[in-house]
Amino acid sequence: MSVETSAGAVGYRPSRTLPIWAEVRRQASRRRTQLGLGFMAVLPLIVLVAFEFDSGGGDDGNGGGAFGSLVDLATSGGLNFALFCLAVSAGFLLVVVVALFCGDTVASEASWGSLRYLLAVPVPRARLLAVKLIVALAYSAAALVVLTGVGLLAGTLRYGWHPLGSTVAAEIAPGPGLLRLLGIAAYLGVTMLIVAGLAFLLGTLTDAPLGAVGGAVMIWILSSILDQITALGNLRYLLPTHFSDAWQGLLSTPAQVDDLVKGAISAVAYATLCWGIAFWRFTRKDVTS
Amino acid sequence: MSWTRRLPRPTRRRVIAASAVVVVVAGLVGWGVWPERAGWTSQDQMITVVSGPERNENVTLDARFYLPRERSGRVPAVLLAHGFGGTKDALNDDAESLAGRGYAVLTYTAEGFGRSGGQIHLNSPDHEIRDAQGLLDWLAARPEVQLDSAGDPRVGVAGGSYGGALALMLAGQDQRVDAIVPSITWNDLTNVFLQQSADTSAPGVFKKGWAGVFFGNAGAVPTDLTKGPPTGINLDPACGRFAADVCKAYFDLATSGNPDQNTLDLLRRSSPAATIGQIKAPTLLIQGAVDTLFPLSEADANARSIAAAGTTVRVAWFTGGHDGGVGPQTDQDRVKFLTAQWLDHYLKGEGETPSDSFTYSRVAGFSALDRGLVTNGYSADAYPGLTGTGTTSLQLAGPAQPIANPPNGNPGALSSLPGTGGRLSELLSGVAADIPGQHATFETAPVSTSIDVVGSPTVKIKAASPTGEATLFVKLYDVDESGAETLSAGLVAPVRLTDLPASLEQAPERTIKLPAIVRRIEAGHTVRVVVATTDQAFLSPVQPATYTVQVEPALELPTVVGTPIANPQTVWRYVLAGLLAAIVVGLAVVLLVGRRRALKRHDPTDPAYADTPLVVRGLRKAYGDGFVAVEEISFTVERGQVVGLLGPNGAGKTTTLRVLMGLTMPTAGEAMVFGHRLVPGSPVLSRVGALVEGPGFLPHLTGLENLRAYWKATGRPWADARFDEALEIAGLGDSVHRRTKKYSHGMRQRLAIAQAMLGLPELLVLDEPTDGLDPPQIAEMRRVLKRYATDGRAVLVSSHLLAEVEQTCTHAVVVNKGRIVASGPVDEIVGDSPSVQLEVSDVPTAERVLDELGVRSVAPDGPSGLIVDMNGTPRSEVVASLVRAGVAVDRVVPRRRLEDAFLALVGDNTRGSGDR
Structure with missing residues (x-):
């Protein structure tokens, strides 16, 4: 737009400010990004080593149910091992990592004081948020991919390429099993949108990165606790974590996707709401950091 | 600073927003947990009816009468009967729901159970059925109940199992009944307890597992003896509350498995089969597919008999039953809907005539959230019976095999667990365990396409026995590629063959009707037919024997092509698609509107100031909590000037600069840079370099990396940055390669000034630039700033130090309490x-x-x-x-002069105009 070029300095275009790749590198150089992604890669290996200590006889009576069966089946093949890694991470670890990537991205710039210099470049506020959000989501997705990929690779190398087993349904052949595993990872990614939404919103409202990350994780945990209280009845459907276990439907044959669809609706709605508020608020507020 | 200062001030907007959130949350929670006002009233009542073969026995029944709260005139009635071993309390939910729909509902505890008097006669026409007739009389006498004629109430009868049989038998015995909905019930108890799946007249195999459960349930002495059964009840430890004849029949049956005629007569008399031809009331038969007690064949027999008499009958199957329970939610919803539709039409006369389509459901998988099964519903135009609408024939292979019957049938194969009410998901695949040596196996090749089996598969077998008799259990397994076998619903076909030869050659061919199932056999699976000698649910011969069995190759699988009933859950997929589409459209609209608005509004340009670096006019900033940081400030920065914004701490300098950087929105007034009005993100800001409120760097990057990262964020050409000049100004030497978190305050300050000068912006805005610098650096900085402004650029410096401004600036603007108190060329003021x-x-x-x-x-x-x-x-x-x-x-x-002005105007109150 000619108006913009004439108004701004030579070579300045709002749509070129804070290129995605620049933001990727900004975040990549941070220790927390490296640790977060690194831990995702190391976790499957730790679990693998832990399984090696299994003396074989020790049944310490873990509670049973679908999850207990995942433990029992974890060493039956690469697919099951990767599934196990996803299942143990889904409840907390992934939540923390996603909250870290999404909640910290704006709040940390605010706490360093560099946010006001980006805005004075000027990077348009909406563009700043959009780029930050896209990159944070990309890193979150990368964490999920790394976890799944390393789990699959390490598990396959150690336990072989076998069908995906579960106690709720018959074994699923490796080919379709891989698709199911990817589906589960994708669904987890979708549910994590809620965490991403909450953390991002909090990150634009506060200058304290810890507050944003911790706040999002705490809301997630609170919602999980409330979800256990059946007395709340249908109100529980409104809880952001209510459908977080629906991925287990993909272990059934044929796959049960109804709950996944509802979970996706919940996740998309929450994420859109949070991001909407974040953009609305951030493009209007006085940046005081 | 006290903690209250950290809290946001309670402005009106915040209070309103917080209140709105609280109200919404409270409303949602309240709406969720508020108890609904029941749409009905109920009253417990002991009703005495006259019953017995001679109509001379008074029986007191424990009943509860429900009435809809809002009704106009008389309403139709529904009599609800409970299952074996239950009481009226088991019917509360159904009764409340029907009463809510506008029916008068009578629930009662059958004779011989709970607090009702009498004995268990096993739905004897002279006792239980006559009791129910007495209840119809009672209903007819109620002023709230609609009558067809005097003494004939408009009434439907519904119930499950024991109650279902009562509904059928009452309708067969009493023409006042207008509609019935019997579910999971029997047609003929002799077939139920002496099940025979072969086409022979020989008596069947005793179903000992279920019979024991049945008898045990009813023999139980009520636990609450203080409320106990009415006096006069004989509690025989052997027979419990069973009537003597029923008790004797059970003993006869259970002891030998080969009952005498009296027992057979009693079982037959206690079966709907005896009077079913007289049923005139439209009948909705609901039967469970996971039911080893009353399998689908019982409902089939009822349906055929009722239809033969010309009475309207409709059949529905669901995935549940005595083994499987109430089934998944979708099935419960379907059954509930069908029941309500049936009663509404035939009792109230509301709604279209229900079609005679047949609905059933097939397991589709398992739900992660409630750990239950998920089924898909299907419908077919008419009830096809157990033979399906089509047939798929498969070829079984396997040689004749000898199989041994162990003494007393022990150990026995396991197929189901009667009466445990186990989890549906476990029962669906059966708990199959065949015992080596006791079973023969015949298997098909893998099927090429999936087969939707709905009904009773049939096979033909030949058997030879040295004793002339054989008790066999024929099972059909679905075997997947990995070899895992599934016995659908744990159902087996018990067969008792008599008059068998000792060798297979002379053995007659017998057709075996395997239990009716609903199952899809996937492509690639095989079908395995197993003939076993034992099953723990049934009584096997005491004597050991070895039979030889051969299953003929032809296996007939009945199929039905049902139309899937739209799963209400499917609607969510459209919701999701709609939501995503709405988000995409919404985003597009927001972007378009935003762009259009930006184009329209872009920056109101004032050509008069196109060459003036900065014009501030009437700037005012008041915060939401009423605090005014800047009252009114106006000044101009021309090219070539170094303007000092001088004032004590808190005078409003930084707030002014924040507005200039687009970080803070002014309450009133405006700032114009080169004639462009400043709003957050104005492109013209790219011509301004700034240091506001101290440096801000990424601590994990080196000084140089920080400058580079900053320039990358501008998106401008690399060569325009002039890094060398900036680095020279920063004067950090090799420290520029150290991380900024290790920098001293002064080093950061210099780096920040260098960052502000990147690209040599035409207007440089520096907030307290000499903060943290040592005297030589300050001197150097003054030179730099003076030089910077020489070739047409301009600098705006804020400071609270008079000397600073005096020595650096060409012009000064003195600010106090948010207002300008003096301004002009420094020379003029400094004279x-x-x-x-x-x-x-x-x-x-x-x-x-x-x-x-x-x-x-x-x-x-x-x-x-x-x-x-x-x-x-x-x-x-x-x-x-x-x-x-x-x-x-x-x-x-x-x-x-400047000093005078500063002190005179400012000095008397150096604390400034507020704690900023």
């Missing part, structure tokens, strides 16, 4: 002031001398200082006079 500061040895003497000289004013300044307004008197003369008077003069310091 010699008429006053001088003296430091003398004897202040009183000096004051006297000075008064005599005729100066304008004398003011003390510290213990030995004086500030004197000379009023034109030369300084030399003043000094000379003082010395002459014997006053020693230590210092004579001329004062300048």
